[in-house]
Amino acid sequence: MLNKQYYMSITVMFIYILISSIYIGNSGALKCYVCQNCSNVTGKANFTIGDNCKFCQKIVRLKNGFLNSTTRSCLTDTCVNSNKSESPWLNITTCCTKPDLCNQSVRTTSKMNIQFIWILFSIWIWYNC
Secondary structure (H helix, E strand, O other): OOOHHHHHHHHHHHHHHHHHHHHOOOOOOEEEEEEOOOOOOOOOOOOEEEEEEOEEEEEEEEEOOEEEEEEEEEEOOOOOOEEEEEEOOEEEEEEEEOOOOOOOOOOOOHHHHHHHHHHHHHHHHHHOO
């Protein structure tokens, strides 16, 4: 049977891996999804990944309250968040974001799933000491 010190060292190792995984990939040039009329970039949409971006931009156009189109882009200049109505039936929302591939659709990323698994495993080891 393994002793408590062994479990503690494994727990510390997994916590270290968890914390370091948060920062891996967040250094260097920013990458963004780039596509026209793509509502879901995690599916099989036609998109590319732009490099050396300063901001990732996602423009959502609503028509009569329903999704009309979504455009994702890589900006090398400045970006201004806005929510403007072109007319009573057309609303354009621009959101500028910073981390890599942050202009994706709202879904759980695989990185978040891995971090969640590490947390659960660390808690399991901690309570089984």
